[in-house]
Amino acid sequence: MTLTGDTVEDIEASPETFWKNTLKTELSDVVNEKAPEPHYKPEETRITISTKRPKQSFQKRFGTLSIDWNIVENKLRSWSHLGSSLHVEISFIYKEIQLDTTNKLAARDKLIAQQQASGVRPVWKEVYELFECSNAVCPNRGFSCWRDPSNKRHVKLDSDTMDKLIDYAEEGNTLEKHDDDGGCGESSANARNATRRSGQARLAFPMPVDEAPKSYCDWLCNQVTNKTWKDAYQLACRVTLEKGYHLGRMYEAQAVDAKMLATSGVLPGIAIQFVSRIGDWLDDICPE
Template identity: 25%
Template structure:
């Protein structure tokens, strides 16, 4: 058996091998080179600007992964509203998440036809004809208040080039994982006209017209009830609506109690009576009266400074000749005042805020006499219902100017 020769291990073999410690200049240079290369890769990736996908490069069957994107992704939030009087009422809305196709192309191949189909839904649009008044587009970026877009276009005349270019300019933000939301609202209005009908046939009322008439009738009933129980005492702190007893003590009427009275009146209407003609000066039912008295006692027990019963002089129960009562239909006068207020400003931002105040006044069945006599109560109510304080103060302060100009 041959003996293995290990003599090659002897000698200075180790001197031919060079081990570099970690603090060696040459080792540091190599490590720095690797680190800088990695930083260049990361930097290049973070500055990558993704494009907006157009129809020519879009593959309908392809699954586009937003976690490994090759183009901009965005959420498409749409809304359809119907304008009635002052504000637009929400009809329907939804979101198409994670779209990649440019908005103009998505409109052509998908949403334009969907919009036409939605307008044929008789439950949502019971009228005969509707027309688009304006289209509102809002583009927003998650965790950023800058570089958004807010545009209003007449009818459906959208400047799609402007919209696409703005969205494409957000590619760098999407590369940083910022979510992009594309919002579009279509504001429609029912087309009404004096269309002729066949002789001897009565024109059928649309559901919208019937609803409007019912709301007007309800508003008339509420307005008369408000007027009946509106407190005219200068020293009363219970208002704006009270129930004086035979001794002149005022009991505060809460909105829920007024609502119970309205329901009672409606439930006991006789044949032939309507909300516009039914008598509102009725004897308060015992169960409602008990509720009013219990609430009054509770307020007194809580020792609230404004809950003490106030005496009313007989002369104060009758409005004075210079009380400045606004004559005419309460609802019509309020609507005239709301529209007049909108004509006093040019700023779109102010007009939007005024429209909120106008809608609150309509929804709460306020009328000009009540506002004139209880401006602080009305202003506080509006502020509570999200009306900007400055707008609320304008709303209650400009009535006299409106009445002077009307004369």
């Protein structure tokens, strides 16, 4: 999920000075505003310096917010003769801190209160109300339940699944009310899709992670006959391996890594496919 994206032009300060005096504070404000609870922590920072030449780019990753600005500044100086054609893209990747159930519920209630106070539609509250079980004979009464329309069986939803459903709803998708007559087929399908599509951080690979890109690339190539597409898939695979990227991380940060691949010369449409179809590939080779 991308919280925001801003463009700043004609910066006259050094990268480190701009970070300390401006960007660091703005980043903190955005994180506090957009994701106040549950808490998030910085996981890594990705910096891409590119030019108008499609294959001329420099990429560097740093842990958390520990950025060595000397590396960035030295590269900018070495390319300073290119002038206004230089473009610097910085992506800050944050990861949710795992909370125990009590703290997670408290964090959820706090966010609902903040959303209501600011006039924002409380998506979390609506999703929890939708799936709250009120059936007097259900052992899950008072908790979150999903009813299987095929057999009316109640399935208790854990907090991780509810988080996925909330993510699905916050993307603008519709979760319809469950009806006692079993007319909730679309809602249950949405629930299953949300579980599959939003479970990005929990992808499991049935092979060493350094072998996964090649296997994934072979799978993609087998889906098409166009040689240009196959060549683009193979280039995306090479870039992924050469830069040491993990397919699971790429699936989590699709917008960021699709841009990275495109900057490295991969066709834009193929770049988007490469980061977004990882889940489909795993579903195909590891059927439930």
